[in-house]
Amino acid sequence: MASALRALWSPRASTACRRAGLALGLALALSFALAPRTARADCVPGSEAPCDDNKAAAAKAFREGQEAFAAQKFAVAASAFEEAHRRIPRAAAIYNAALAWDSAGDAPRAADDLWIALETTDLHGAEAEHARSRLAELEGQVATVDVSASDGSRVTVAHVQRKAAPLRVHLSPGRHSLVEHEHQRVFTLDVSAGQHATLAIPAMPKPPSLPSPSAPPLRAPDGERGGAGLRTAGWVTLSVGLAGGAGAAVLGGLTLGAIDEFASSDRHDAALHGRAQDLRTATIVTSIAAAGAAVTGLVLVVVG
Known part of the structure; x- marks a missing residue:
């Protein structure tokens, strides 16, 4: 366990970060594995799979992530941890996914998962402090874009595929095409490192309504007219x-x-x-x- 979790930290990380990451990984892994199997609060809303099936699939994906990280297959590990989080949204999985993407050198994805861990899970204490610190560093290297849409359209941009707006996405500096799938519209984003941008997708205008031609009253005083x-x-x-x-x-x-x-x-x-x-x-x-x-x-x- 210790050797697998130690790999959750990039060789470039500081000694203090390594110690904190090892302690965090061990604590989170244990909390993930030892959670009561009867609780249903962790079931994914709308999931067709029973709660126990979701837990089994999440635990399997989490183990696969640990094994992949130990083998230094960081992108594979990150995807596995994200799948575990999709099944059961807990801090352990998404935080480890962020660390894996960071070790793989994928700053936009690492920043995405750190933000999710901080905003949508119960990540706290030293782990949360490290997440905030590392997220601030990464957001100086990438662009942060908040996307909104009045009708909750799904969008695709860079590594984000068909996600419902509103959402926050981190992008590498440069030009990106964002596709809004509801009405098949394309938006161009030119972003730079450290930039925080917003994109409000406008609602589609309603087609102009033209009055239907109607004939005037046709009744006449007599049959001849x-x-x-x-x-x-x-x-x-x-x-x-x-x-x-x-x-x-x-x-x-x-x-x-x-x-x-x-x-x-x-x-x-x-x-x-x-x-x-x-x-x-x-x-x-x-x-x-x-x-x-x-x-x-x-x-x-x-x-x-």
Whole structure:
């Protein structure tokens, strides 16, 4: 146990950190292994697996993480510890995952897991102090980005795959593409070391609503004028339909122009992408309304 846990600390760490990490790893590993098997509070919400099955899977993943770390397979160890935390969200697993990523030299993932350990688990005492200290060091090397969305969309960026917003992610300095899956939008992030940025994903605008053309009252004082009234209403409605068709043609041209502009930006400009979508929606709605009005007018002219 001691040799496996000793590997949870990078060779670059200080002597004090090594001693603290060894003590922490031993304490957390024991608390993980000796937890009562009858308690159900640690079951993952919404999980289909029974509580005992989750505990068994979490314990297995935790052991695999220890073994991988002892073999200096740090990335494998980190993934195993994260799986244990996903099964049963405790400080031991996610904190060890952070230490494993740190030893693997993956600062963004290490910072992510340290933040999770501090914000969502009961990590405390010397372990929490070390986590805060190391997180502050790592956040000076990477960028910290808080992502929010009004509809809780799922996003993918760098190592984060389809996570629901809001969330915090740490990124290496440089340019990153963030994909919002709900509406298939792409946002470009240019970040630098030590930067703390926010991205609020805007809600999609509702398609413009156009009033449906309606024929005026067709009742006439006598039967002879009824036919003329229908024909008049038909011509009016048909004219509305033709005008709407012309408007749809104009919107279609604007849509093609917006698509070309978005393509010329290497498909990275979110504003151009949103404008092209809005114009496309307006074109479709206008075309449908115009076609409906034209058909209605033609029927009224023929019947009248």
